[in-house]
Amino acid sequence: MMSAQRVILQEGLGDNKKEGTMERHFDEELAELKKKLSRTASLVREMISASIDALKERKEDLMKFVLDSEEKVNMSQIEIDDEALKLIALRQPAASDLRLIVSVMKMNSELERMADLAVNIVERSKELLKEPPLKPLIDLPRMADIAQGMLDNALQAFLNRDADTARQVCQTDDSVDDLNDQIFRELLTYMLQDPKNINRAIKLILVARYLERIADHATNIAEDVYYIIKGKDIRHHIENNKSL
């Protein structure tokens, strides 16, 4: 189903290794942590893709896939947090190691929230299936594509230690916000036209809102990735106001 779009992950070991320095068992543990987070991210990405395809093509099997996957994401959230906490307690990490572990914990929460939002999309889709389509869906899938692309790029930036890509993800968020406003305005006209449209239009507005939130979480992940690589906090454009 969504496998054609599936992200190919490069689960490189030991990219924290620097020349002229010794091998550490810790590096393997960090690589394993990264791998686990990447797997969760990959699944969440598929959930988002499936949720919007399910709505567009009115496919119940895709809805089931999303609902079934949520539990997996929840379990892996707990597992990753547990692993990260263990590494902090036992390894007492510093510098780039510390930034990686703390950011993985934050990204982990973002991913779990994204999975919840994919589930929300499916819940609204199920309700929408009970009525005929209000209109062909064009902008919502576009919005979903951008949001997924943001997650893909944030993830690739994470795996390839690519700060520029991470920064670009943050800049993409504006286009998702614009689409959200556009969809709202359009659906408003449907509601004004005929009160019978209100129920479906509101649900589609909610779906747009969920996608907008998903893009926000992808932005947060990209900011975390930037912090891991550069050690600089770019949240809320803080870098313009303060230097660490």
Next chain:
Amino acid sequence: MEFKPKIKSENLSLYYGDFCALKDVNISIPEKEITAIIGPSGCGKSTLLRCFNRMNDFIDNVKVEGKVIIDGQNILSEDTNLIELRKNVGMVFQRPNVFNSSIYDNLNFGIKIHRLIRDKRKVQEVIQKSLEDVGLWDELKDRLYTKNARTLTLEQQQRLCIARVIILKPDIILLDEPCSTLDPISTAKIEELLQVLKKDYTIVIVTHNMQQAARISYWCGFMLLGELIEFARTKKIFTNPYDERTESYITGRFG
């Protein structure tokens, strides 16, 4: 730098014979803060510390170049009064080096040789104050004359060494691995004491224990092969160091 330096070295180099132990070190140590110097064994951190009160003078065949400026005075100049300097810049060593005599004698020693106080009652007061400052008074007040300092626990001995330094009212306290022979609880107690003392003293501590540097210092210098590689806020060193060598050291990749 965002502070007024209490100690400043300028192009400080030091040779043990032909061996260059410090290379062109330029460091500014802030007043009334704790500054930690970290680095692998043999990187020159203890040598640097010993430059601040000229303890290297006791070692043969040492050549020093550059300046060490404390309160505007280059203490490496020949006319420096070394007794005054070492009274003003006290030092605590790795192993507590208490004298084989009573607690009172240990503390009174500095007062006597520096002829600080003549009035015996006043001496008592000063000794009490110094023991209070290091948290030993309540434990030891009844045994000042009878208890041999060597029979104290290592932690108590180290506290006594700190008391022996602060009784002379120095501006600066240098500590060379002061907790390396202590267990974690005693280490924590000494660290707490340093946090209290920093209000009144400029403290420079050399430590192998990176977590200790991270816990107690506000500024931190990293040394490698006689060079000062990086000097920055401790928070910066431990979250996002500037130099790759600092990063490698504090993440345990070498050293």
